[in-house]
Amino acid sequence: MQISRLIVACLCISISSVAYAEDLVTIAWRYKPPLQYTVDEQPRGILVERVKKVFSLAKIKTEFVEEPTNRIFYNFKNGRKNYCAFGLYYVAERESFAQYSMPFHKDPPQTILVSPTAAKLVTAHSTLKSLLADESLTLGVIETSSYGPELDAMIHAGKNKILRSTTRQATMARMIAADRASFMFIDREDWDFLKKNDAHVRGASQVDFPDLPPSQNRYILCSKDMSATQMQRINKAIQQVYKASTDS
Structure with missing residues (x-):
């Protein structure tokens, strides 16, 4: 037993x-x-x-x-x-x-982070569609990440020069602040956190457009x-x- x-x-x-x-x-x-x-x-x-x-x-x-x-x-x-x-x-x-x-x-809808030297050039546009058609500007894109189907399609159809990187979003934000690219897309919650906690991004500014994709x-x-x-x-x-x- x-x-x-x-x-x-x-x-x-x-x-x-x-x-x-x-x-x-x-x-x-x-x-x-x-x-x-x-x-x-x-x-x-x-x-x-x-x-x-x-x-x-x-x-x-x-x-x-x-x-x-x-x-x-x-x-x-x-x-x-x-x-x-x-x-x-x-x-x-x-x-x-x-x-x-x-x-x-x-x-929430994403926002746009703009480099110090590109601020006037970016805000000269009244829509996101117009901004993405500007061949003089460089868009910073994080490789392998998606920005959502609608924004991915708009980026693909755009005329901006593209700076691609496999880095973290926070590092790309630092690159924007250092004028390595003209602008990038960033989650609002991420930007709220970074601008309070990372001194290296404080040269960048936030810009919104009415035709940014929804949440x-x-x-x-x-x-x-x-x-x-x-x-x-x-x-x-x-x-x-x-x-x-x-x-x-």
Whole structure:
């Protein structure tokens, strides 16, 4: 009898360990204060805490790993399993290698950050469409990132010179302040944080245009191997967490 109980106990431990390994999901995130940042090497921020609640309610075990955007999409495209990232806009092409959750955050409309020497040239334009048609100006673009479908299309159709970089948004903002490019698009929350906390961006100025695209949703993106049941649990949890955040 003792031997039988021991065998059953061992089998339960083994099955439990396998289930844990199958359920563990890597959550990749990029440094993007104030929504996503680190404190004492631990991920913090509004979206980090929201995602933690979502996966906790969905009963999916996670590990959080900070990675740059290009690494995140390299992993998706190369079939990394049990893998999710968050805070991303919807881009239809990405559905070929990953699956989207329902929206879990809505951004205010983006704004434009302008270099000191380009300020007069930029404000001479009355619309974004006109600004993007100005061949004398250089637009700073963060490679591999999306600015949302509408703005991505406008940039692609524009006539500006393009300065592309794989750097963080904060570093691109410093480049704008140092006149490395004429202007860039930036999230309003990011700019509010940077202008208060980074002396290197204070030469730049903010400009808005009436035809800037409206607010956009952010999503959790997961690898194709994540099951339909897991995605349903994630979406159900998002409904609870997102509603609570908008009601508060």
